[in-house]
Amino acid sequence: MYAAERLAKIKRIIREKKRIDVATLSKLLAVSEVTIRRDLLKLEEEGYIVKTYGGAVLQELVDESPKSEMPGFNLDDDPYLAEKEQIGKIAANLVQDYQIIFLGPGTTCYQIAANLVQKRNLTIVTNNLYVISLLQKSPTIKVIAVGGEVNYGRNCLVGPIAQDCLKHLHTNISFVTVDGINLDRGYTLNDFAVIDIIKTIKFNSDEMVLVADYSKFDKIALTSIGDLKYFNKVITNSRIPAEYKNYFFENCIGVYTTIEIES
Numbered sequence: 001m002y003a004a005e006r007l008a009k010i011k012r013i014i015r016e017k018k019r020i021d022v023a024t025l026s027k028l029l030a031v032s033e034v035t036i037r038r039d040l041l042k043l044e045e046e047g048y049i050v051k052t053y054g055g056a057v058l059q060e061l062v063d064e065s066p067k068s069e070m071p072g073f074n075l076d077d078d079p080y081l082a083e084k085e086q087i088g089k090i091a092a093n094l095v096q097d098y099q100i101i102f103l104g105p106g107t108t109c110y111q112i113a114a115n116l117v118q119k120r121n122l123t124i125v126t127n128n129l130y131v132i133s134l135l136q137k138s139p140t141i142k143v144i145a146v147g148g149e150v151n152y153g154r155n156c157l158v159g160p161i162a163q164d165c166l167k168h169l170h171t172n173i174s175f176v177t178v179d180g181i182n183l184d185r186g187y188t189l190n191d192f193a194v195i196d197i198i199k200t201i202k203f204n205s206d207e208m209v210l211v212a213d214y215s216k217f218d219k220i221a222l223t224s225i226g227d228l229k230y231f232n233k234v235i236t237n238s239r240i241p242a243e244y245k246n247y248f249f250e251n252c253i254g255v256y257t258t259i260e261i262e263s
Contacts, residue, residue: 003039006031010039014049014058019120021055050118054096057118078107083213083237088112090235090256091175091211097121100169102201103131104176105156105194108211110134112175116141125169127157127197144169151193158193166200174205175235177212180219183243186228188221195225207232214239229253 006029013028014020025036040056043049049056078084088111095101097120103109110130116122117138126132127146135143148162176198180188187210189195202208210231217240228247233254240257248255 001029001031006035007039007043010036010043011048014043014056019055019057019118023054025055080213080215083215084108084111086237087211087213087235088115090258091209092116092118094209094233094235094256095119095122095173099123099172100125102126102166102169102171102174102176102205103128104174104198104201105151105154106177108177108213109175112211125166125171127162129155129157149193151191154191154194156194156197158191158197163196163200166197167204169204171201171205173207173209174201175209175211176201178210178216178225179221181212181217181228181244182220183228183247185220185224187225187230188219188223189225190222192223195223198225209233209235211235213237217241217244 009029010025013025022033022036022040026033029036040049040051043056044051048059050059084107087108091112092115095116100123101116103113103124103126105128107130109126109128113124113126113128113131113134116124117135117140120140121142122140123142123144124131124135125144125146127148129150132143132145135141146157146162146165148157148165149159150156151158178187179190182188208231210233212234214237217236228244229251231253233256234248235256238257245255247253
C-alpha cells in the first residue's frame with residue numbers, strides 16, 4: 001500500500017471514529033506501529049488530527065472543546081503561560097483512558113484539563129473552579145466537583161466539606177501545584193486550606209504528581225507540606241536548577257520536562 005493511500009484510509013477511519021489508538025490502526029492497515037506513528041505525525045502537521053498518548057483524535061473535536069467563561073479569567077496575563085501549557089501537555093500524556101484523576105487549584109492544573117478533553121471516559125475529581133467551568137460541557141469526561149467553601153484568591157473549593165468529600169474518593173493520579181520549592185524546606189505553600197486538601201487527597205491516591213513551572217524553584221512560601229520526596233513524579237520545565245535535577249535522580253523521583261513520551 002502506498003503512503004498516500006494509507007494516509008487517506010487513516011483520515012477516513014479517524015473521521016468515522018473521531019479518535020483511535022496506534023495499535024488498532026496498525027492492525028487495520030497491516031503495517032507497523034512505527035509506520036502509523038510516522039503517518040500520524042504527518043497528519044498532525046497538516047492540522048487534521050492531534051496526537052495523543054498512544055493514538056490520535058480528530059482536530060475538530062479538540063477545536064470544539066469548551067473554553068473557560070469565568071469572569072476575570074485571562075490566561076494572557078500570565079508571564080509563565082507557555083511553560084504551563086507545556087506542562088499541561090506533558091501531564092495529559094501520563095493519563096490513560098478510563099482513569100480517575102484529581103486536579104488541584106491553579107492555572108497549571110487548568111492547562112492539564114484543557115489537554116484531557118482528548119481522552120476517553122475519564123473521571124476528573126477537582127476543587128478547581130477554572131477546571132469545572134472548562135469541562136462542564138465536555139461530553140467525554142465525567143466531572144466530580146468537590147464541595148466546600150470558595151477560596152477566592154485561588155478560585156477553588158476548600159474547607160471541611162471539601163476534605164470530607166475527598167476522603168471518600170479514590171484517584172489513580174493526583175496533580176497539584178505549590179508556591180515554592182526549596183532543597184532544604186521542601187514543598188511550601190502560602191495557604192493552609194490548600195495544604196489540607198493536598199494532604200487529604202494524597203491518602204487515597206495511587207500516584208501524586210507535582211506540576212510546577214521553573215519559577216517556583218528556589219522559593220520558600222509560608223509553610224511546608226513535605227520534603228522533596230513528597231511527590232512520586234515532578235512535571236516542570238527544563239530550566240530548573242541542576243541541583244534539583246540531581247536530587248530527583250538520586251531519590252528515584254521521575255522528572256518530566258518534554259512532551260516526547262513514548263507510548
